[in-house]
Amino acid sequence: xxxxxxxxxxxxxxxxxxxxxxxxxxxxxxxxxxxxxxxxxxxxxxxxxxxxxxxxxxxxxxxxxxxxxxxxxxxxxxxxxxxxxxxxxxxxxxxxxxxxxxxxxxxxxxxxxxxxxxxxxxxxxxxxxxxxxxxxxxxxxxxxxxxxxxxxxxxxxxxxxxxxxxxxxxxxxxxxxxxxxxxxxxxxxxxxxxxxxxxxxxxxxxxxxxxxxxxxxxxxxxxxxxxxxxxxxxxxxxxxxxxxxxxxxxxxxxxxxxxxxxxxxxxxxxxxxxxxxxxxxxxxxxxxxxxxxxxxxxxxxxxxxxxxxxxxxxxxxxxxxxxxxxxxxxxxxxxxxxxxxxxxx
Numbered sequence: 251x252x253x254x255x256x257x258x259x260x261x262x263x264x265x266x267x268x269x270x271x272x273x274x275x276x277x278x279x280x281x282x283x284x285x286x287x288x289x290x291x292x293x294x295x296x297x298x299x300x301x302x303x304x305x306x307x308x309x310x311x312x313x314x315x316x317x318x319x320x321x322x323x324x325x326x327x328x329x330x331x332x333x334x335x336x337x338x339x340x341x342x343x344x345x346x347x348x349x350x351x352x353x354x355x356x357x358x359x360x361x362x363x364x365x366x367x368x369x370x371x372x373x374x375x376x377x378x379x380x381x382x383x384x385x386x387x388x389x390x391x392x393x394x395x396x397x398x399x400x401x402x403x404x405x406x407x408x409x410x411x412x413x414x415x416x417x418x419x420x421x422x423x424x425x426x427x428x429x430x431x432x433x434x435x436x437x438x439x440x441x442x443x444x445x446x447x448x449x450x451x452x453x454x455x456x457x458x459x460x461x462x463x464x465x466x467x468x469x470x471x472x473x474x475x476x477x478x479x480x481x482x483x484x485x486x487x488x489x490x491x492x493x494x495x496x497x498x499x500x501x502x503x504x505x506x507x508x509x510x511x512x513x514x515x516x517x518x519x520x521x522x523x524x525x526x527x528x529x530x531x532x533x534x535x536x537x538x539x540x541x542x543x544x545x546x547x548x549x550x551x552x553x554x555x556x557x558x559x560x561x562x563x564x565x566x567x568x569x570x571x572x573x574x575x576x577x578x579x580x581x582x583x584x585x586x587x588x589x590x591x592x593x594x595x
């Protein structure tokens with residue numbers, strides 16, 4: 251089976267955007283590179299796959315043995331992607347939701363006749379919009395933080411509860427996220443944002459394999475973040491309490507089903523759900539924050555401990571086959587400039 255792997259940062263998306271000068275772009279590139287290499291290594295574990303990677307000609311990457319490289323000249327990212335995807339039997343795309351980057355590339359591959367391991371366009375459209383996602387979950391009774399949409403250029407609303415979080419309506423990777431605890435409010439944002447009450451508790455991510463047979467959650471991970479602007483994601487570790495893990499899994503499945511119901515489109519492939527788990531064991535303090543309709547950085551930890559290829563499991567679930575994932579991740583870190591993320595345990 252011919253598989254094409256594309257990751258926006260490493261496959262030409264950053265060309266001309268000033269990476270190396272912009273800290274947020276560098277951070278996005280570090281996470282993207284970690285996912286890119288993890289997917290390629292994982293796919294090579296299955297001898298039935300012929301793997302091709304789309305690589306930015308201006309940002310060469312040392313690829314795992316056996317992976318073919320398709321170089322992308324400057325300005326040819328989208329054309330190269332669609333041409334190569336049409337030749338492959340399956341394309342795996344990793345891209346941020348920001349400015350429609352994920353949605354537009356998934357749609358372009360499908361228009362070109364390629365098969366992409368991704369959710370329906372309608373599902374991506376809702377999940378990529380943080381406000382729409384929260385409304386979809388709230389309508390289904392999934393607990394979410396109190397909050398509201400704030401239009402571009404609008405000032406902080408008088409009386410809005412603090413501490414609070416302001417984040418772009420379609421951001422990814424902690425991009426432009428601001429926590430306001432007290433004092434002066436930040437200046438107006440140049441893009442639509444979502445304001446929401448800051449929820450205290452345990453940050454957890456649940457990665458799910460999705461297909462026509464339903465949603466298969468992997469082992470939940472406690473999320474670890476660095477201090478500083480945007481609080482970048484730096485790794486994860488398994489939850490010690492199995493009851494808490496089951497609570498997180500059930501909440502993730504409910505969140506994805508809620509988005510499916512409102513979108514009228516199905517989740518397919520890898521979908522990540524971010525949440526905060528409160529102290530009460532009955533879940534009264536739990537809140538789901540986001541649904542990410544794409545491969546997330548937690549793939550790095552799960553792939554490092556999976557008994558068999560996670561890419562193979564993803565394809566099996568997407569095809570409607572029954573799969574029991576055997577992933578028991580240890581703690582893992584994704585360094586600020588890591589090309590080989592470290593697995594701690």
